[in-house]
Amino acid sequence: MALGDLDGDGDLDLVAGASSTVAVLFNDGTGTFTGMQTVAVGAYLQWRWPT
Ligand SMILES: [Ca+2]
DSSP states (O other): OEEEOSSSSSSOEEEEEOSSEEEEEEEOSSSOEEEEEEEEGGGGGGOOOOO
């Protein structure tokens, strides 16, 4: 599990990894994590963050 500002909005987002997928939760700015998305690790580098 890791924290980082993945979408560039200034709030730390959460990434949780599993063996073949990663789950991404975006901080809405109040400490609430929403919009969980799960992507395959193989596609991770090509995946575009939602805007
Ligand atoms: Ca963010």
